[in-house]
């Protein structure tokens with residue numbers, strides 16, 4: 001599953017930050033447009049930490065909304081319909097400003 005690979009990547013980054021100490025919490029910024037299912041990611045994270053010294057570690061997810069902007073008329077905001085990428089004012093294709101983020105922002109260790 002997609003989320004399992006992502007959770008493994010998060011743990012790798014967190015593990016480098018923890019430098020061998022047990023991880024307690026990991027803060028993650030997650031954009032809406034990544035298509036990642038939050039619950040599935042939390043489940044995968046829990047499954048991967050079970051039985052390790054970081055067992056019980058929590059993933060704290062900060063969701064970043066999808067914000068787009070129009071290069072033609074400069075309209076910016078959240079798309080009215082789910083992931084509709086056409087400008088509501090002029091119909092041009094819009095660019096993603098935020099919503100693609102997926103990064104570990106902090107790691108809490110014991």
Ligand SMILES: [Zn+2]
Nearest residue numbers: 070073087090
């Ligand atoms: Zn426009």
